[in-house]
Amino acid sequence: MSATEIKSPRSAVAKVGSNRIAPQYRRNGSSKGNFEMLAWLFMRLSGVVLVVLIFGHLFVNLLVGDGIHAIDFGFVAGKWADPFWQIWDLAMLWLAMLHGTNGVRTIINDYAEKDATRLWLKIVLYAATTVIIILGTLVIFTFDPCPVVNGVQLPGGFCPVP
Template structure:
């Protein structure tokens, strides 16, 4: 009769339950930052649910629904500072929420300090670029640019 092979402890602990020194990560205590990040994820998630369902309601349920979304719809919506800040808050919170989540995944799965560092640098750079570009699009969007006479939508005065 054969016996089943022994199941070993997870790689991060030894038989005594202590953390194996080869898997300890460098750096001091990060408790207060991690607690703030944890709290941010919960609060931003709640706010994002409200922002996203408001966005979906206005875009898909009010008016012509999905068939009414076109360049003119977006131009009319972004003509209002309320909707500019609504979409800006949604963009910023979604990017920060997602970036924090991916940062947590990188911390959990990247074993080497250098790999973890560079993955997070790429993540932060991508998040910063997307937030900056998205903010510029929201606040500099002009459906009827001055001096252009051709190719404008029907609602522009010069068209």
């Protein structure tokens, strides 16, 4: 290979013919369908939606009211008392996790050379993603700022006194 020649990447697509301008390619094995195209499209769309969600989140938390000095347990409790903010934060959690998981999946596919290594890395990735999405969703929807334990309300300066 000469100094100006670029080595072909690993691919399931083999070049047919010697047309340098527009080479033709032939697939070896079965096609994966449209999954990779849909994953690529998801990354673009979710990225745009995430930009809106994240900047909205930052604006409300850092610029409205007292800014960063107002963020405490009571601020989050008041925010999550409104279903709008629960859905907003849930969408941000789900999209961020799925967007990141898809990106890491692509990196694993690009750099893990052995099939077994690729398989186990993806299993760990998908398991971690599932656990974080489930736990995050449970926290958002089961959050109780004024819990009662054994008939006694736990102390908090923002909870009404019975």
